[in-house]
Amino acid sequence: MANSEPSARVRSGVFLVGPAVAAGCLMAILWPLFALGDTPTILPVLVVGVAWTGQLWYVNYAVGAKSTLGRLGLANALTILRGALYAVVAGFVVVPAGTALAWVPAACYGAGVLVDRLDGAVARTVGRETELGRRLDMAFDTFGFAAAPLVAVLWGLLPAYYLVLSAARYVFVAAVGLHRRRGGQVHPLPDSDLGKYLAGGQMAFVTVALAPPAPTGLVHAVAPVVLAPSLAVFARDYLYATGRLGAED
Template sequence: MLETGGAAAAATLGFGVLLATEWVWLVSRADPSPETAAATWAAGTLLVVVGLCAYAYANADENVAPEDGRTSGPAEPGRPYDGLGVPTAVTLTRGFLVAGVAGIAGVAVLGALSPSWAWAAAVGYGVAAALDALDGALARRLDRVSRLGARLDTAVDAFGLVVAPLAGVLLGELAWWYLSVGAARYVFLAGLRLRERADRPTFDLPPRASRRVLAGIQMAVVPLALAPGVFDPWMPLVTGVAAAALLLGFARDWGYVSGRFRREGDGDGDASRTA
């Protein structure tokens, strides 16, 4: 069965867009006052924070040690941890930073396009991206690897690559086509679900470290693209190459899960959840 993280993130994004649209209607597309911009940012940020916390609460039973031997801590495989632990707290902090960027996207919809908002988005998402290397390392170091932490990490990564480019497009720092980077994973998962409903076979993805590398490249490129005046002449080329590499990776993976590309010994099975 596919993860519900994609659906939860997509629903949160939909509510965020709805909220921003409502604010646009309220202010009649006039330039927002500082108070209106601040209130919009706070409302959008809070909405995503609530959605993230609700997702964590709904998956609280996943706060257990994995059963694949990735931890040697005090919790036996499959047994619950006491509390979230530092690594998951770091992941939630990353999610809160991404929520702040989502709030900035809402402000940009209102027409607040000052460089200060773009810098705030660049710094906020940049810190969230940098912390991506910390939560997993802490989980392994402290023997607190958990299925909940993995779920949250994937959800935050995927949602961040939706709202940060969206903020960049609205602020005039990124080209609209870069939104395909954030949409790719959700389109991929939707395609898998459609195959399941049509009772068509899906196949496991071969292990490939390049998936994580390609996602990491996007998370490094986006903060630079959001920062006004930083490498601006090079950004169209850099973002184009980065986006093309990621999209080609998804196209290759779709070939594997749909059976167009076959490995020896492949058979009908569950779709991989590593996309």
Template sequence: MPDSTEPFTGLPGASVPSQLHRDLVQIALLGAGALLAGALALWVVEGPVTGGRWLVGGLAGWAFVLWQCHGRLHLNVSTVDNRSFTRLGAANRITLLRGFLISATAGFPAMLPLQANAGLLYIPAVLYTVAAALDGLDGFVARRQQQTTRLGTELDTALDAFGLLIAPLFAVFTGKLPAVYLLVSVAYYLFQWGIRWRQQRGLPVYGLPPSEMRRYLAGAQMVLVALALWPPLPGVVTQWFGIALMIPLLLGFCRDWLHVSGQLGARREPTA
């Protein structure tokens, strides 16, 4: 569930430092190079078709991650005093590393079925598990270095949602999660679409009340999906856990929608 519904546009007329663009371009090239190296390895092991399919999926995922970051570069300002940072910083680089791992995972649904080499199923399990394990490290580093930014906050949320789209999709294809679990994958995007729909029609959008439960429920989904991707765990177990954990998350999204639409809670000033 999202932590905020309030759009942030940065300082009016503020330009993005050129160094930020250079940082992102360097990271983009490193990620693309790593994906190309991975595709060449798969080419050798599984053949050109499989390697090519994985590369297409991985590059599409990486392009989405970079697009999410690029559109928020103007938010690279301190959440404490609105200071502008001219470099991405270690914390945002960790967040982008998580995005790269999720992008690499995105190549595997395009490779299915993997009957010729079932051992390849361990690779997306490792990739997404590491990405999930790194969740929270970026925030910790940002606080330690006193460089907490709205860019980092929003990008972290966007990549959490992206990971819960890509990894469950692969888990559903491999029989480790039920197809209905994909409601979790699309819930965030439907929620954001609903907010934009209200804004475009001039309807008020109210802020969400603080809730630690949102973060806990989202974290529980990441742990579940990471475990479900590991081949040794039987699908009959992970599917039932998936249904049990998706219900409170979806109910939470419904409750949050009642809040942002003003149908639940105290009548507050709208955020948009």
């Protein structure tokens, strides 16, 4: 009886080639859009392709190529769409402020935020909350919090220190990993939705900051007030994860 499982070679092919093909299709779709702007077309489109390929490769690596060969599901398809929207935002890091396409980052990031709310609801409704979906959601959230604030800072729409938010997740994961490698026990985080609510607020604030009509002076004034609670939650989670806070005797 023939083995119904895909061979290792097939799995490796999907692992390596699939994300690159998906990114190539996205680049082909975006080419006419960037051609409408006042910047060279090739560079931002290449950044978009590299950004999306990197996101999909990371998720494939983290979950395992074999795990991604099953049915994708509507919820995960929506999450991947969100990653594509965030990749488009990343393409604008090489586009100067004042471009005729200045509305695109806010539109794409804002649409990604709406899809973020939708994909979770779909997963819960159909009962298909999977490890792949969790990894996709975390990867794209983290990437979006890097790409969108970076564009806003480069365009002068947010203060430079706001990039601390972009680095916070990476610093948290690295610090907890270092604690584990040193022999420390990693404790579960507190059961709280506060981080989710603050992340939603951050997404909304960055979307507004990117929008061309937003008053930049007011955005800069409000930025530290919006940023501080999220950084405090990252610090709290680190203390919980390393047992310095809330550990039971």
